[in-house]
Amino acid sequence: MANNKKNDAITAMEVDFAQWYTDVCRKAELMDYSSIKGFIIYRPYGYALWERIQSYLDQRFKQTGHENVYMPMLIPQSLLQKEADHVEGFAPECAVVTKGGLDELEEPLIVRPTSETLFCEHYAKIVNSYRDLPKKYNQWCSVVRWEKTTRPFLRGSEFLWQEGHTIHASREEARDETLAILNIYDELARDLLAIPMVTGRKTEKEKFAGAEETYTIEALMHDGKALQSGTSHYFGQGFAKAFNIKFLDKDGKQKYIYQTSWGVSTRLLGAIIMVHGDNNGLVLPPRIAPTQVVIVPIQQQKPGVLEKADEIAAQLKAAGIRVKVDDSDKSPGWKFSEAEMRGIPLRIELGPKDIEANQCVIAKRNDGTKQTQSLSEDLAQIIHALMDQIHDEMYDRALKHRDTHTHTVSTYSEFKEVLETKGGYIKAMWCGDEECEKKIKDETGASTRCIVEGEAHSDKCIYCGKEAKKIVYFAKAY
Numbered sequence: 188m189a190n191n192k193k194n195d196a197i198t199a200m201e202v203d204f205a206q207w208y209t210d211v212c213r214k215a216e217l218m219d220y221s222s223i224k225g226f227i228i229y230r231p232y233g234y235a236l237w238e239r240i241q242s243y244l245d246q247r248f249k250q251t252g253h254e255n256v257y258m259p260m261l262i263p264q265s266l267l268q269k270e271a272d273h274v275e276g277f278a279p280e281c282a283v284v285t286k287g288g289l290d291e292l293e294e295p296l297i298v299r300p301t302s303e304t305l306f307c308e309h310y311a312k313i314v315n316s317y318r319d320l321p322k323k324y325n326q327w328c329s330v331v332r333w334e335k336t337t338r339p340f341l342r343g344s345e346f347l348w349q350e351g352h353t354i355h356a357s358r359e360e361a362r363d364e365t366l367a368i369l370n371i372y373d374e375l376a377r378d379l380l381a382i383p384m385v386t387g388r389k390t391e392k393e394k395f396a397g398a399e400e401t402y403t404i405e406a407l408m409h410d411g412k413a414l415q416s417g418t419s420h421y422f423g424q425g426f427a428k429a430f431n432i433k434f435l436d437k438d439g440k441q442k443y444i445y446q447t448s449w450g451v452s453t454r455l456l457g458a459i460i461m462v463h464g465d466n467n468g469l470v471l472p473p474r475i476a477p478t479q480v481v482i483v484p485i486q487q488q489k490p491g492v493l494e495k496a497d498e499i500a501a502q503l504k505a506a507g508i509r510v511k512v513d514d515s516d517k518s519p520g521w522k523f524s525e526a527e528m529r530g531i532p533l534r535i536e537l538g539p540k541d542i543e544a545n546q547c548v549i550a551k552r553n554d555g556t557k558q559t560q561s562l563s564e565d566l567a568q569i570i571h572a573l574m575d576q577i578h579d580e581m582y583d584r585a586l587k588h589r590d591t592h593t594h595t596v597s598t599y600s601e602f603k604e605v606l607e608t609k610g611g612y613i614k615a616m617w618c619g620d621e622e623c624e625k626k627i628k629d630e631t632g633a634s635t636r637c638i639v640e641g642e643a644h645s646d647k648c649i650y651c652g653k654e655a656k657k658i659v660y661f662a663k664a665y
Contacts, residue, residue: 193467194214196528197211197214198210200464204409205338208338211460211464211469212339212340212460214468214528215528215530217229218230218339218340225333225337225345227340229453232477232529235477237347237453239477240379240475243375244451251367253324253351253353254324255325257326257327257328258309261298262296262299262302264295264296264297270307273396277300280300280333282331282333282344283295283297299328300331303422303426304430306324306448307426307429307446310354311431314433314434315434319434320434321355321360322353324353327348327349328347328348329347331344332344340453340454340456341665343453346453346454348452348453349450349451350449351447353447354444361422364447365402365420365421368447369386369403372404372416372451375417376404376417379474380458380472381463381578381582381585382416382458382462382463382585383406383589384406385589385612385637386405387405387660389401390635390638395448398420398421401419401421402420404416404417406458407462407662408665409462409588410461410610411610412610413636415454415636416458417449417450417451417452419449420448422447422448423445424446459472463581464530467524467528469530470581471531473577476509476531476532477509478511478531479532479574480508480511480531480533480534481510481511482499483513483519483522483534484514485537485541487514491539491542492538493512495537497512499537499547502566503566503567508570508571513525513526532551532553533551535547535549536548536549536550545563547559547560547566551573553577553580589611591611592609592610593613593660594609594612594614597644602615602649606633606661610663612636612661612662613660615658615659615661616644616646616648616649616655616658616659618648618657619657620651620653633662635660636661637660640658644658
């Protein structure tokens, strides 16, 4: 935690973690509720976080040869039904349009829950030869999945995301793409969000509908639950055969393409809140914070105080730092509390006595520490160094939390005891039988998060006692 104080406007996370989360979402002005359940309003501060994620990923995708496109919002029902596993996986969550204006539609239209079928239909029209491959497309959009239980950012009936869809001439190239994107997602979490992820392959039961392989990044929240934070899927040729996507290869033969899809969503905002937040509100990593530094003038009515604050702000802006001066008529204490609530990484306090001494006070949000800083030195350089320090400290703290809440067990009784008393990730041997996986989830509420590579610590499945070769991360999850 950043400090031991508590903002009275926020329920303590130790008292009610779910309410704490909702309080932070509302009080920090990240979102508001609309009149339709599960459809939230992204307020400017919350949307600004998503814009930072967009900017990072859009640059990475373009560096790796991906192009942005946009597909229609509506999908003909017959098109969605072309791939059996896919439609079965999404049918319960689909929103269906049956009228256009005053007229009944000849065919129901599905508000996109995801866009695989639209991309497949398009690819089948534009790909003829190996010379047309690969196609590496991405789109930024929203999707609708009619969820029964919703929570801001974590699970909504509508959410914002990016969805990448690529097609390739070979299995190897498509699988390389799948894993390369997984690595970009892991680097996004580490380098922008200061969140350490567990990465690995999903089990057959937990993989994406229609995929041959699904890979995931998983984050561990304050309360010991996991959050699936991004996925990358290798489809093989399943969709290609359903949509007849063929190309003429170099050997003169017609062949089916190999396909991938992948995405992260505004669920990442929930991860930022629940990994880093405390009882005073948000704690934002500096690289994603919309405002990295807030300058709070003390006794701002005194001559020269606001002018000096604006001078410092201009100096920091020129150095690429996102800074604002809080020159509102609120008290300094209120401004401090507001800056903490919004998770602003650094606060500069500046009053008449500071100006006289040619100094300021810098407070770090992540741990509450303060330092007096001479204004004669290069303040922008010092701020940049402090922000890198804060990022590393936040990552290390989250990593320590993840590692100290990761437990290895050898028996089912030990599994249940650890889950009940400690929570977090549990590494255990599993035979690979879907029935064992289902029973563990039904009996404990813990699901498989991903299969991990590593040395086996046992050769027996914790549930059935049969031979086991897979080590799996289990956890309760959002």
